Amino acid sequence: MPLITVNQQTCNRDGLCSSVCPMKIIAFGKGAYPAAVARAEEFCIRCGHCVAVCPTGSLRHAELPLEGFPPLRKDLQLSEEQSRQFLRGRRSVRNYRDQPVSRDSLQKLIETARYAPSGHNSQGAEWLVVDNREELNRMSGIVADWMRWMLDNMADLARSLHMDRVLERIAGGEDVILRGAPALIIAHAPKDDRLASSTCTIALAYLELAASGMALGTCWAGYFNAAATSFPPLQEALALPEGHQSFGAMMVGYPQYRYHRLPTRKAPVITWR
Numbered sequence: 001m002p003l004i005t006v007n008q009q010t011c012n013r014d015g016l017c018s019s020v021c022p023m024k025i026i027a028f029g030k031g032a033y034p035a036a037v038a039r040a041e042e043f044c045i046r047c048g049h050c051v052a053v054c055p056t057g058s059l060r061h062a063e064l065p066l067e068g069f070p071p072l073r074k075d076l077q078l079s080e081e082q083s084r085q086f087l088r089g090r091r092s093v094r095n096y097r098d099q100p101v102s103r104d105s106l107q108k109l110i111e112t113a114r115y116a117p118s119g120h121n122s123q124g125a126e127w128l129v130v131d132n133r134e135e136l137n138r139m140s141g142i143v144a145d146w147m148r149w150m151l152d153n154m155a156d157l158a159r160s161l162h163m164d165r166v167l168e169r170i171a172g173g174e175d176v177i178l179r180g181a182p183a184l185i186i187a188h189a190p191k192d193d194r195l196a197s198s199t200c201t202i203a204l205a206y207l208e209l210a211a212s213g214m215a216l217g218t219c220w221a222g223y224f225n226a227a228a229t230s231f232p233p234l235q236e237a238l239a240l241p242e243g244h245q246s247f248g249a250m251m252v253g254y255p256q257y258r259y260h261r262l263p264t265r266k267a268p269v270i271t272w273r
Helices: 016-020 049-053 080-088 103-113 133-153 155-160 163-171 196-212 222-228 232-238
Strands: 004-006 059-061 126-130 183-190 217-220 244-253
Touching: 016 049, 049 059, 080 196, 103 126, 103 183, 103 196, 126 133, 133 155, 133 163, 133 222, 133 232, 155 163, 183 196, 183 222, 196 217, 196 244, 222 232, 222 244
Parallel strands: none
Antiparallel strands: 004 059, 126 183, 183 244, 217 244
């Protein structure tokens, strides 16, 4: 079956599919129907732009069934004001209710995150979800061990990151590493993948924004991920696939508190040319 076929009965020959194709594998000439170029299968990045842009649903991609492309609903589109509040209202949640998050909800978050952009549409992020309280506590303890190692071996750096104070708080019974979150989501990928860092970071950012629509809160687990990239005991505990590395970790849970105002931020530094 050809990679791309066109229903000539419904195609209006507007050339949109050819125009939006980032790899230019769809040829189009005035008065003709769109058609795949030679070696299209090799160069296509399976982004789906050609299927999504066709107003008549006439273009079919052999590997991207039209049934998987639901129409955009105008009633769900955000206004500019709604978009600004949605983005400004994002908060890093560090206080969670003692309530588990269902695996179905965590699955939905990751399903949304997979639509994040990635270089060359590589979609290279993979996921590890830890939602077992004993395991979360064990990993949090390993991160504390890493901080002790840092203070013994890289004291200046450790103190600049306030690890000494964090350990004092941990000794007092406070969970400063994972904040008592009932779940931790880790984005990982092959460490030698040059696109992995940006792919995983953007995917986690999508996941973070999607969480607010499910009444969930999130927070980037910076200490945890720093340890995961350099501390063998935590890497062993994570047991990621061979050659993989954590490129970001995020706490997830139901917020204990509700925010009522939109904090300000520094004015942007902009250079115009």
